Amino acid sequence: MHIAxxxxxxxxxxxxxxxxxxxIVVHPGQTVAVCGPSGCGxxxxxSILAGWEQPYAGTVERDGVERIGWVFQNPYGVAERSALDHVVFPLLTKGMSRRDAEGQALDMMEVFDLRYAADRRFSELSGGEAQRLMLARAVCSKPDVLLVDEPTAQLDTRTARSVSHVLGRLAGQGMMVMIATHDPDTRDACQRVVDLSEYAPLATGSDRDDAERPHDEMSRPDGGAAGTAEVGAAR
Ligand SMILES: Nc1ncnc2c1ncn2[C@@H]1O[C@H](COP(=O)(O)OP(=O)(O)OP(=O)(O)O)[C@@H](O)[C@H]1O
Ligand SMILES: [Mg+2]
Structure with missing residues (x-):
């Protein structure tokens, strides 16, 4: 399985x-940071990797990928519904019983240190809590690929490190995790870095030697709104 x-x-x-x-090629177990200045793409x-946006040129290959999970840059939810409901709902739509869904959802909220907020309304959550809730929601559906946009932007350093650690652990269980981030700590916690500014049209010379590396694994020597969709159902 891979995404390329x-x-x-x-x-x-x-x-x-x-x-x-x-x-680029990403395999299960890998965490990839997508970096670059604001507005670089x-x-x-x-969105292109998820299949919502058609690329201007080139293709995306999703070999063996059945489920893609995503967490948007800005968390969104239903103001009056509880935090727990937000994680439970996608599991119910998969046919799971409410009892099992609540058990699984609470376990995942615990992983993201959010168990205490299970009964709070979405409108009562802090920005960082809402962001972690979206991560719990996306991961609960066990996607093959998890696409996360700025998961630590609203978190303090300690919580951000904890979230990066959890994402690394999930990758270790076989998920492919791609994180768009400005945060140096989050970037450093990833095994690989794709700096999009190196792929801007004006990048030349040593900035961009991809012509000689048609499938650059970019391995480093020291080698986070949310949801999931079946690949065929992606917009
Ligand atoms: N649907 C769209 N139609 C037209 N332009 C768009 C659209 N979506 C994004 N853009 C533009 O494309 C550029 C890249 O946007 P994108 O959101 O991918 O940047 P980003 O690297 O994620 O930035 P940030 O770090 O601020 O989140 C921006 O200039 C943005 O205004
Ligand atoms: Mg962005």
């Missing part, structure tokens, strides 16, 4: 080319 991009490039109708000649790349 083949000579991927993207621009919107009213933007210049954001990135081009992007060739990190969130857009995640």
């Amino acid at each position: 991009t083949h000579d991927l490039a993207h621009r919107f109708a009213d933007t210049d080319i954001l990135f081009e000649h992007l060739n 990190k969130s857009t790349l995640l």
Whole structure:
């Protein structure tokens, strides 16, 4: 199983080319940080990988991938519903009994240190709590690939490290985890880094030697709204 991009490039109708000649392969067990300055296309790349956005050029290969989970940059939920309901709901839609779904949801909320907030309404959650709730919700459905957009942007350093650690542990259980992030700690916690600024059209020379590395694994020597969808059902 893997997810790969083949000579991927993207621009919107009213933007210049954001990135081009992007060739990456991600395997189960890997955590990949997608970095680069604001507006370089990190969130857009995640949307393309999920299948919601069609790339301007190139292709995405999702070999053997059946479920993709995502956590958006801005958490969203139903103000009046409890935090627990937000994690339980996707499990109910998969046919799980309420009792099993609540048990699984509470376990996952514990993993993200959110058990204490299970009965709070979504509108009462802090930004960081809402973000962790979205992670618990996405991970509960056991996706093959987890795409997470700025999961630690609203978290203090200690909580951010804890979330990075949990994501690394989930990858260790066989998930592919891709995280768009500005946070150096989160980036450093990932096994690999894709710096999208190296794939901007003006990047040249040593900045971009992908022509010689058609499938750059980019291994390092020291080698987080949310949901899941079946790949076939992705927009
Ligand atoms: N649907 C769209 N139509 C037109 N332009 C868009 C669309 N979505 C994003 N853009 C533009 O494409 C560029 C890349 O956006 P994107 O959200 O991917 O950046 P980003 O790297 O995630 O930035 P940030 O770090 O601020 O989250 C931005 O200039 C943005 O305004
Ligand atoms: Mg973004």
